[in-house]
Amino acid sequence: MAELGPVVWPPAPLRTGRLVLRESVARDRAAFIELFASSEVRTYLGGPRPRAELESSVPEVPGRRPGVFVVDHDGAMIGVVTLDRRDVERPGHVRPDAGEAELSYMFLPKAWGRGYAFEACSAALGWVADAFPGEPVVLCTQVANDRSVRVAVKLGFTEVERFEEFGAEQWFGVCSSGPRSGWARTR
Numbered sequence: 001m002a003e004l005g006p007v008v009w010p011p012a013p014l015r016t017g018r019l020v021l022r023e024s025v026a027r028d029r030a031a032f033i034e035l036f037a038s039s040e041v042r043t044y045l046g047g048p049r050p051r052a053e054l055e056s057s058v059p060e061v062p063g064r065r066p067g068v069f070v071v072d073h074d075g076a077m078i079g080v081v082t083l084d085r086r087d088v089e090r091p092g093h094v095r096p097d098a099g100e101a102e103l104s105y106m107f108l109p110k111a112w113g114r115g116y117a118f119e120a121c122s123a124a125l126g127w128v129a130d131a132f133p134g135e136p137v138v139l140c141t142q143v144a145n146d147r148s149v150r151v152a153v154k155l156g157f158t159e160v161e162r163f164e165e166f167g168a169e170q171w172f173g174v175c176s177s178g179p180r181s182g183w184a185r186t187r
Helices: 026-037 051-057 116-131 145-153
Strands: 020-022 070-071 076-085 100-106 136-141 156-166 168-173
Touching: 020 116, 026 051, 026 076, 070 116, 076 116, 100 116, 116 145, 136 145, 145 168
Parallel strands: 100 136
Antiparallel strands: 020 070, 070 076, 076 100, 136 168, 156 168
């Protein structure tokens, strides 16, 4: 997350029953390219990016910045969970000073329908609750993305508002409860 303050990044890997949330490494590059080039993954995210452009622009170790967790299943990247500060210029805020923590995620289609998004996002929300006690976390997704809205509600997000952005109606929710079960830090 931008402006992590006293929080050390990257944190120790987060482990769930089936997943590890960790920092990106070089072997993740192909999966990052696949995520951004996939028309399925990018249906509600502005569409796929050209693979050739990604091949030339994605760094050797992609996603290596505060707030990006690679989601690893059995030693391979299956998705990413990110935590960023929501841009104050964008619609959708729950604090008067804006800049809330915003949760987002993308998973490769082969990982869909197995509960990995819920499991990984639960771990990330638990980390936020520990690192930033009391910090509200927001999530924004297109209303048309039924699967993402269902995951948000299951994670404990409550719809705050809907608005038009990027040419589509957006669902905007907040989650301000404590840590989720099913995750543990490794040292």
